[in-house]
Amino acid sequence: MKPLLKRVAKRFLEGDSLVLPAVARQMLFVRQCRRDAKLTGRVATDLGLGLFEVSKSAVLPTSPSTLFILAGGASVNELSSENFNEIRKGVSVGINFWPVHDFVPDILTTETDNVTLASSFLNERLASPAVLQRPPTILVLRTSWPPKRDVLPTLPSEYQGRTWVYGRANLITRQEANLEGDLSRVLRLLKRKRLPDAILPDNGSSVVRLTFWAIAQQFKRIVWVGVDQDSGHYFWTEPPVPAKYENAAKVAPRVAGSPHSTSNSDHRPFSNDVFLRALAKSAETSTGSRICVGSKRSSLSDSLPVFEWK
Secondary structure (H helix, E strand, O other), X not given: OOHHHHHHHXXXXXXXXXXXHHHHHHHHXXXXXXXXXXXXXXXXXXXXXXXXXXXXXXOOOOOOOEEEEXXXXXXXXXXXXXXXXXXXXXXXXXEOXXXXXXXXXXXXXXXXXXXXXXXXXXXXXXXXXXXXXXXXXXXXXXXXXXXXXXXXXXXXXXXXXXXXXXXEEEOOOOOHHHHHHHHHHHHHHHHOOOOOOOEEXXXXXXXXXXXXXXXXXXXXXXXXXXXXXOOOXXXXXXXXXXXXXXXXXXXOOOOOOOOOHHHOOOOOOOOHHHHHHHHHHHHHHHHOOEEEEOOOOOHHHHOOOEOOOO
């Protein structure tokens, strides 16, 4: 497409005063989902893993009304044993480096395109007796094609039949003025099961993808635990670093004072600071699902309610 036509098309797609541009963005998003679904299916088949069915609840051990998404922010260190008992009564999903924590959630997610020091560390944690006593379901974000087997977690036999591959698709708009409206339309598609079943809407963030999954599962309350979106430490790097986190802090360090990696839009359509707030607002108005943060330390607590721990 010639540069002039590209500019005209982009200007049309980002129009916020007419219905037609919004419909066009939705159609393009659905087409993008279908394309990624095909690729995700190929990746899953090649790896010999199951294809994750977003609309089904086969991975859920129970059917409670609250989902806890467990991230890496330092506010996790505030949680008491009573708080974790409350999390156990719901459904819990630990993202990325969560396995360094003693608490074993119902589901763990993994995404990477590179082999790092943290990779072998996580493999050890996933194979530890403490985790294998009650092995979680593993959700693997599809790799590029051909699949990069060396970047995937090395899982013992206990995870056989418990590991699933899923894909992702970003929204089309790049204009903040269009974001809430487009999110509402995507959420309605998701609830009506109009999207390919292995695909979750995205903004380059595990928290975003798992929140969409929670809404597809009709959870009425979603709690973002450790989603601090600030310049502070991870829970395993917060001083004084406990002995149990010393190795984790070495292989996955973080220098306090720098913005969270998802706070910029260099590798995603929007800063997550913007996207998460818009998602929470759209989720409640469009689906009735209420999103809370787990601590007032989260920078998102200026616009999201803080969960009331019992």
